Amino acid sequence: MQIVVALVFLAVWLLVFWFGSIAFEATGLERGKARFQALSALTGTGFTTGEAELVVNHPRRRTIATCLIFLGNAGIISFLILLIAYVRSGIVAPSPLFIGIVVLVLILLILSIRFGVVNAMTNAVLIVTRRKPRDRYLQTEEILHEAGRYGVVRLAVGEEAAAGMALKATGLLERGVSVLAVERKDEVLPFPEGEQQVMAGDRLLCYGEVAQVTGTKR
Secondary structure: OHHHHHHHHHHHHHHHHHHHHHHHHHOOOOHHHHHHHHHHHHHOOOOOOHHHHHHHOOHHHHHHHHHHHHHHHHHHHHHHHHHHHHHHHOOOOOOHHHHHHHHHHHHHHHHHHHOOHHHHHHHHHHHHHOOOHHHOOEEEEEEEEEEOOEEEEEEEEOOOOOOOEEHHHHOOHHHOOEEEEEEEOOEEEEOOOOOOEEOOOOEEEEEEEHHHHHOOOO
């Protein structure tokens, strides 16, 4: 029974980690960075990295990180209390059948990660939860400054962007957003016009109502 409870805790922890990483990714973080930050917040490790600043400077990401930190600490405390209680009452050795089931589940989990099943499920969740398909290629990378409803935001142009897309086709200008510059590798294109081409990998430095820039309700 004690082993079952421990495995349930592990399963819940993995689910919280997975959904936390999806929540980070939905705000515009790249998948690898999203998973790293979710793991960092959930375990309370607190790595000081450039990506950590992207979390701190983004209101939605701060909220997600706060929830993960709380859940991680609460889970650790609950697990330790149960572990102490079970040690005092005596731990019962699991049966061979139960051990076999656990090993089979672990193998299936490893294979699902190895063959991209987890990534496919993550993509499906993100497709369902994204509210504005027209902006699927614009990802909020960082809110540099925010005063009231307005702020300066850096957007990343994802791989889904059409080749040779004009800036006006992004829908930012018609939403009242001013694009201050297009950052392309080591090149900066200041005050671009609507006909300026936008490419995958570009970063757009924008000013306007934050909800309009990020395409989310705040």
